[in-house]
Amino acid sequence: YLAAAGIGRIRIVDNDTVDETNLQRQVIHSNAEIGESKVDSAARRIQMLNPLVECEVHQTRMTTENALDLLNDVDVLIDGTDNLPTRYLIDDACAIANIPWVHASLFRYEGQVTVFNHENGPRYRDLHPDPPSPGTVLNCEEAGVIGALPGILGSIQAMEAIKILSGIGEPLSGRLMLIDTKTMETRHLTYEASTTRQEITELNRHNDYAESRCATDGGMPMNSMTVTELHDLMQQEEPPFLLDVRRAEEEDICSIPDTDLRVRHTDIQMHIDEIPSDRVVVVYCRSGIRSMTAIHALAASGRNPELLHNLAGGILAWSAEIDPTMPRY
Template sequence: MLNPNLQEIELDKEEFQRYSRHIILPEVGLDGQKRLKAASVLCIGTGGLGSPLLLYLAAAGIGCIGIVDFDIVDSSNLQRQIIHGISWIGKPKIQSAKDRILQINPYCQVNLYETHLSSENALEILKSYDVVIDGTDNFPTRYLTNDACVLLNKPNIYGSIFRFEGQATVFNYQGGPNYRDLYPEPPPPGMVPSCAEGGVLGVLCGIIGTIQATEAIKIVLGAENTLSGRLLLYNAWDMKFRELTLRPNPERPLIDKLIDYEQFCGIPQAQAVEAQEKTTIPEITVKELKDLINYGTNTFVLIDVRNVNEYEIAKIPGSILVPLPDIEDGRGVEKIRILSQNKKVIAHCKTGVRSAKALGILKEKGILGSNVKGGITAWSKEVDPDIPQY
């Protein structure tokens, strides 16, 4: 409720004490704190961005917080998804987030939507909230969130992170631009590596997520100097901020309905290509690979196409590192050609996706090979549990 009847909203004695540092700010005051209590904010995702922003929204006194997520807590999340803890591993993230929010502020109402946000449910979920915060990490959900906010006329607070770099802005607010003004079309599938493939500095999530929470609070308070029309760029490694001006594109297509965003982002097409590649590239299981290694045969060469840092975390005995980017630019192809003279090539990565791509490139160059199904993750689960999973 961005324009609540403030006379109907009251704070009790404990709330005055809890929010006193806010209330003494001239820019917030008692009326501003009442606005925060009356407001409803929906966060899509409880990962790296959602974790810190949810903590600060709760601490700020947002009266109603909605959370959309369907994932479970994994140990690999804890380095950056600070709302979760060890005791919640294997359990739903939204339940973990709610528990932590209520520990910070029992005055918050927390609504949970343990579901995949889709074109079928997005409008129904978003319609009752004042502000929407995009804490997702995939393009279909980003475009879906944007379009639903445009149709419902909701401000959409955007953030993204990768390695050491982050972005934040406010979309669809007071006539400002939306996500399609910044990115009219999604990149080809696989063109932008995920954080699972490229990595991310944990504290970067906290910085960008906290900026998103700040913008949500400012919008509720009616502040004029939001990030609408401004894209904030942050490089944690260089400790530098930059800002780009964003404007609505008068030629952008009209958003008048929700569409199939998986199709729009080319996911089914990419999956079809991947499936076709799998049918043309032989696979072996990790147990079959283990047998080959145990036999001590010199008939194959095992190529690891992950990056150097992944190789340092965990490796299969006898594997030779040739990163996928080296294969893509041709240098790795020649190296593998030399290594594989009179030998069969067997390739692996983390889960088998990148190695399948590498083998497709090698096949075009006349080098045939087999892919390790499930990659080193399957090796850790089925062959050697001492190999770390990441």
């Protein structure tokens, strides 16, 4: 919609490649682009729609090292991210560069849209001063989402960006638009800039807006293991104890070979005696969220946190990096 409206220059930032699982909601891509960088795929589709638009692509993640450079000469930023650390980074970078940004987020059938930092208006940190505990927020793959919902929210974001750029109408600054697509009801919540908010003059380069290790709700450091590391350990004489915390119907679809035990993450406490206390335990689920909850429960039961490892990316990562023949769901 931005290209069709005649926006002259669009800068696209994404380090990912097109995956089949993206296609039900990221309709700018198609089956023909699977495996291709998302920025190149998107730029080509934009050029097909409007060859007069200048597309500038950056196949990278936004970090503290490049955020301000990526915002150079930008008039408005549209947030298409799916993780909280990057949103806090965007908010701080836009505050420093004095750039408004249009935010949207969703959960299953519900979504929300607002505009931050518009003409010294409220910022993301005013609405969300502190990030929630790691593991308490699900991503699209874990929570599930109907593909039409991102389309609805993206269209609203495009309209807000056009309003900001053209100076027409009243942007959603200080107003959070909520939509429930099950009932198609919408409502607006108002919010204001915090009187105690600290001004941002530089980006925090010490933690890059993300911890290198995960933490559970209680603040306990959590070890993370990649699927490659697990695969290598499974070849050893004493492999780790492999715990699957998915539902039974998910196990019927696929499982990592040599899984020792499957217990739903909500039932960990009832099966605590079946899980060894003197071995390395690797916990996995579909994408790595429920397994974090399970590790928290194990640690709360007195298990040594140093022996507990969360499988990063879950069985989806195993399918992508170790066994491409494994079904994805």
